[in-house]
Amino acid sequence: xxxxxxxxxxxxxxxxxxxxxxxxxxxxxxxxxxxxxxxxxxxxxxxxxxxxxxxxxxxxxxxxxxxxxxxxxxxxxxxxxxxxxxxxxxxxxxxxxxxxxxxxxxxxxxxxxxxxxxxxxxxxxxxxxxxxxxxxxxxxxxxxxxxxxxxxxxxxxxxxxxxxxxxxxxxxxxxxxxxxxxxxxxxxxxxxxxxxxxxxxxxxxxxxxxxxxxxxxxxxxxxxxxxxxxxxxxxxxxxxxxxxxxxxxxxxxxxxxxxxxxxxxxxxxxxxxxxxxxxxxxxxxxxxxxxxxxxxxxxxxxxxxxxxxxxxx
Numbered sequence: 001x002x003x004x005x006x007x008x009x010x011x012x013x014x015x016x017x018x019x020x021x022x023x024x025x026x027x028x029x030x031x032x033x034x035x036x037x038x039x040x041x042x043x044x045x046x047x048x049x050x051x052x053x054x055x056x057x058x059x060x061x062x063x064x065x066x067x068x069x070x071x072x073x074x075x076x077x078x079x080x081x082x083x084x085x086x087x088x089x090x091x092x093x094x095x096x097x098x099x100x101x102x103x104x105x106x107x108x109x110x111x112x113x114x115x116x117x118x119x120x121x122x123x124x125x126x127x128x129x130x131x132x133x134x135x136x137x138x139x140x141x142x143x144x145x146x147x148x149x150x151x152x153x154x155x156x157x158x159x160x161x162x163x164x165x166x167x168x169x170x171x172x173x174x175x176x177x178x179x180x181x182x183x184x185x186x187x188x189x190x191x192x193x194x195x196x197x198x199x200x201x202x203x204x205x206x207x208x209x210x211x212x213x214x215x216x217x218x219x220x221x222x223x224x225x226x227x228x229x230x231x232x233x234x235x236x237x238x239x240x241x242x243x244x245x246x247x248x249x250x251x252x253x254x255x256x257x258x259x260x261x262x263x264x265x266x267x268x269x270x271x272x273x274x275x276x277x278x279x280x281x282x283x284x285x286x287x288x289x290x291x292x293x294x295x296x297x298x299x300x301x302x303x304x305x306x307x308x309x310x311x312x313x
Contacts, residue, residue, distance in 0.1 A: 023050035028080035032069035106290025111147040112160040144214030157291035181266040205233035207251040
């Protein structure tokens with residue numbers, strides 16, 4: 001659409017949202033009903049009716065005849081100044097909403113697990129902006145439970161998370177099955193084994209994520225499947241902190257695999273659950289066009305999370 005068409009469309013929206021006040025402000029500016037009608041592209045009877053509706057709604061005279069035109073009463077001066085300010089705010093709001101919705105220039109509110117921010121999310125954003133360089137992003141990191149709450153209230157448009165929710169009104173698409181490992185201090189008595197069961201470390205102290213984090217619910221399920229009541233020594237909020245506590249010899253942990261973590265060895269787990277599913281979640285039916293375009297870009301991406309993003313919470 002050309003710029004002129006955009007402005008005409010914006011005028012139509014403003015007439016619909018704030019028509020009578022806009023007419024009153026134009027009459028106040030021009031001091032004449034006919035000139036105000038010409039400036040607005042409306043018929044004089046339409047302007048006169050709108051002006052009458054504003055006066056009736058307020059309940060006090062706002063204009064009085066003055067020669068061939070009109071002038072504002074004291075009450076009209078007060079309301080005209082307020083109307084100009086209000087209409088300017090409405091116009092700014094409409095422009096912002098329309099820009100946010102446009103896939104070329106729109107804003108996408110994306111929530112994601114903490115350490116997906118290291119590489120996976122930047123790669124997805126870069127791929128999308130290659131096609132839509134004017135696109136803008138509002139990025140929110142947090143625990144799975146908090147992110148889903150923000151999704152349901154509309155604070156974010158899309159969430160990259162795990163485990164994937166099953167709730168009415170939410171659409172879900174799995175992106176990656178991510179293996180989980182037992183993280184042990186390098187000097188641990190079991191560090192030389194190629195594979196381990198949770199039963200092998202049942203007597204150890206564990207470092208886990210706090211309740212509300214997606215990985216915590218997955219690990220709790222793994223403990224239940226193995227018939228283990230873990231001795232929890234520490235609860236953390238991100239993978240780096242948990243790994244640091246493991247490296248310090250303060251416990252063992254179940255984590256996504258990570259390369260090059262100092263002081264820690266990862267060992268594959270034997271058991272019914274040995275991975276967790278990362279995926280994309282959005283509200284059904286009410287996504288802005290910019291968010292729809294980004295969602296589709298993620299779903300088309302050949303390797304959306306880098307083949308196993310490290311340590312997301």
